[in-house]
Amino acid sequence: MNVEEIVDIRISAGQQQAFEEAVHRGVTTVIGQAKGFMGYSLQHSIESPERYLLTICWKTLEDHTVGFRESELFPQWRAIVGPFFAQPPVIEHFVRA
Template sequence: MILEIADFRITPGQQAAFEAAVAQGVDEAIRHAKGFNGYKLNRCIETPERFVLMIYWDTLEDHTVGFRESPAFTAWRALVGPFFAAPPVVEHFELASKS
């Protein structure tokens, strides 16, 4: 399992609309992608314009090739992109240990 973490800085005052756009984007564009296994969206307490989106994928390629090279990615970015105050930082993680 791969964890994608996307760190977003959005336009001030747009938190509720961004949260709605993420939910819509997941439902319409990401949920049906091969290898998608769920997501969590977290809002920063200290910096309310910062969000961290965590998406779980079966493989790195499910995200970087299967999803990102599909029309669904274009649809996703059309929904959430207008809220970006800066380009998101996206990185991928694998489990190192667990209790």
């Protein structure tokens, strides 16, 4: 069963291009090394320019919650994207119905 981690992110105004570049760099250089990582997508809101939805696909929930979040990779990822956050992101996990 594949799991989708959906991250609702609000960033500081005027940082869209730099944030998008940081996400791509962080996924390709850090998250891409994590066991169970299967891909990602980033969506940008039309109505709310500082809002993004980041979807990261994992083989299992534990690949994200234990394998990635408890590894040395997580602080590396947050160091790349965290400075852009205007508030803590909201994260939920989904499976296809």
